[in-house]
Amino acid sequence: MPKYLLIMRGTDESNAAMMADIDEMMATTRQFIEGMVKAGVLLAAEGLDDPAQGVVVDFSGEAPVVTDGPYGETKELFGGFFLLDVASKQEAVEWAKRVPAAPGSKIEVRRVPGSDEVPQVGE
Amino acid sequence: MGTADVEAVWRIESARIVAALTRFTGDFGLAEDAAQEAVAEALVSWPLASPANPAGWLMATARRRAIDAIRRRTALQDRYALLAADLAVDSAVDEEADPDKIDDDVLALMFVSCHPVLSPEARVALTLRVVGGLSSEEIARAFLVPVPTVQARITRGKKTIAAAGVPFELPPAAERRERLGGVLSVLYVIFTEGSTATSGDRLLRPDVAYEAIRLARTLAALQPDEPEVHGLLALCELTAARFPARTGPDGSPVLLDEQDRRRWDFSAIRRGLVALAKASTRGLGPYGLQAAIAATHASAPSVEATDWDRIVVLYEALGRVAPSPVVELNRAVAVAMASGPAQALTIVDELIASDRLPGSHLIPTVRGELLARLGRRPEARAELELAARLCANQRERSVLLRKAAALS
Numbered sequence: 001m002p003k004y005l006l007i008m009r010g011t012d013e014s015n016a017a018m019m020a021d022i023d024e025m026m027a028t029t030r031q032f033i034e035g036m037v038k039a040g041v042l043l044a045a046e047g048l049d050d051p052a053q054g055v056v057v058d059f060s061g062e063a064p065v066v067t068d069g070p071y072g073e074t075k076e077l078f079g080g081f082f083l084l085d086v087a088s089k090q091e092a093v094e095w096a097k098r099v100p101a102a103p104g105s106k107i108e109v110r111r112v113p114g115s116d117e118v119p120q121v122g123e
Numbered sequence: 124m125g126t127a128d129v130e131a132v133w134r135i136e137s138a139r140i141v142a143a144l145t146r147f148t149g150d151f152g153l154a155e156d157a158a159q160e161a162v163a164e165a166l167v168s169w170p171l172a173s174p175a176n177p178a179g180w181l182m183a184t185a186r187r188r189a190i191d192a193i194r195r196r197t198a199l200q201d202r203y204a205l206l207a208a209d210l211a212v213d214s215a216v217d218e219e220a221d222p223d224k225i226d227d228d229v230l231a232l233m234f235v236s237c238h239p240v241l242s243p244e245a246r247v248a249l250t251l252r253v254v255g256g257l258s259s260e261e262i263a264r265a266f267l268v269p270v271p272t273v274q275a276r277i278t279r280g281k282k283t284i285a286a287a288g289v290p291f292e293l294p295p296a297a298e299r300r301e302r303l304g305g306v307l308s309v310l311y312v313i314f315t316e317g318s319t320a321t322s323g324d325r326l327l328r329p330d331v332a333y334e335a336i337r338l339a340r341t342l343a344a345l346q347p348d349e350p351e352v353h354g355l356l357a358l359c360e361l362t363a364a365r366f367p368a369r370t371g372p373d374g375s376p377v378l379l380d381e382q383d384r385r386r387w388d389f390s391a392i393r394r395g396l397v398a399l400a401k402a403s404t405r406g407l408g409p410y411g412l413q414a415a416i417a418a419t420h421a422s423a424p425s426v427e428a429t430d431w432d433r434i435v436v437l438y439e440a441l442g443r444v445a446p447s448p449v450v451e452l453n454r455a456v457a458v459a460m461a462s463g464p465a466q467a468l469t470i471v472d473e474l475i476a477s478d479r480l481p482g483s484h485l486i487p488t489v490r491g492e493l494l495a496r497l498g499r500r501p502e503a504r505a506e507l508e509l510a511a512r513l514c515a516n517q518r519e520r521s522v523l524l525r526k527a528a529a530l531s
Contacts, residue, residue, distance in 0.1 A: 001330060001333040037344045038344045039135060040336070040337035040338060040339070040340030040341040040344070041340075043394070085333075085337070086134075087134055087337075088130070088131055088134075090128050091131040091135065093128075093131070094177075095135070114388075
């Protein structure tokens with residue numbers, strides 16, 4: 001069955017809005033996650049640390065180049081994900097609409113192909 | 124919003140809505156009818172105007188339909204009952220906010236849908252429809268039966284529940300374990316239909332198996348202290364992990380010894396092992412033991428490198444807690460791998476002598492394989508041909524015939 005990754009994309013503004021009321025956000029997120037567990041659809045969920053704390057390894061040149069800080073000029077940065085095992089794309093979207101996301105952020109919904117769809121090693 | 128969007132919302136909300144309405148009307152059949160009316164209305168009105176809160180819309184509409192139904196019923200009777208019901212149903216939405224209560228209600232819904240007064244077919248249909256949120260059409264497709272058959276099973280099931288006066292509550296402590304076993308066996312029947320289709324031209328129907336896994340996950344979340352729930356979930360995850368390797372490009376079955384293990388779904392294996400660990404807290408039950416067997420296969424790099432002695436021991440334990448001729452037959456297969464075909468043949472011949480699995484293609488299949496390994500080719504061929512005649516799945520049958528032909 002299709003798996004979908006709900007990719008959280010926050011902006012500086014939405015991240016700030018989220019941090020302003022972090023306790024409330026944590027509580028509603030926990031409730032949301034519990035709902036998905038009880039619906040039998042949640043496979044994994046993680047939130048990421050501040051993008052400024054990240055490191056980028058760039059393979060443009062001959063040897064990988066490591067730089068500190070957020071990824072490029074992108075305004076909406078990957079801030080966390082939910083991996084869902086749902087019946088349809090529409091259901092993934094329906095769950096995405098229920099994510100307690102801060103105003104201004106976006107959620108990208110991407111299908112994860114099954115292992116029988118990926119070309120196999122040695123073929 | 125289109126049909127698929129309505130269905131998606133319904134998949135998520137079905138159990139909670141029917142559970143809340145059953146709690147407050149005290150009538151499972153009425154609640155289910157009202158919920159279905161709400162879905163039918165959503166299918167008509169949502170494409171024209173999407174509600175801001177689809178889940179709330181469904182609950183409110185279902186609640187109104189339930190009240191309408193109660194009004195019709197009590198029109199000439201007790202007006203006080205009507206008032207009481209009205210109030211109760213009104214509070215249903217507010218009560219829904221209490222997560223513990225709604226969890227118990229969803230659990231009660233599973234127990235009602237799998238109640239022993241129902242026929243096995245009705246249990247499966249009601250569970251998928253009410254708890255899983257599938258339509259009659261989807262259930263019919265899953266079980267390869269006509270839609271009216273599914274509808275009749277559901278209608279009859281609801282009447283049976285009403286006639287038997289089945290209360291909407293968690294079973295009393297004394298019956299709890301046994302009734303939970305009933306729920307587990309319904310989920311396993313659904314899973315098995317997906318993992319070894321009993322009929323039709325496809326060996327696997329992963330979408331059907333998925334429904335069982337999803338329901339098992341729900342049950343595991345609601346009954347976290349019941350090891351066998353985790354055992355069933357582990358068994359389903361570990362079995363489904365092998366699906367990608369179980370059929371060839373043309374849909375023909377690929378048996379365990381020929382499977383490309385790189386195709387196994389390793390994240391499903393990992394989930395299965397996590398569930399198995401939770402199932403192992405107080406000694407394994409029948410599902411947990413089967414999961415442990417599947418886990419032994421899942422962690423082996425090849426058939427040869429599989430811990431067959433461990434699998435024999437696990438089958439012996441399974442045979443003690445849940446004796447069955449199929450378990451005995453599987454034990455024979457494991458013994459053949461651990462200690463050779465001659466010893467295994469003795470077990471199979473004892474099974475035949477006791478005539479505990481008459482008419483099944485499984486015994487001649489295994490016996491044919493064992494005889495082939497012992498070099499008794501004409502006998503082996505006759506057994507495999509017999510197995511092919513008895514086998515209902517076309518894909519499996521052609522594999523048996525191919526093996527028989529290779530022995531001539």
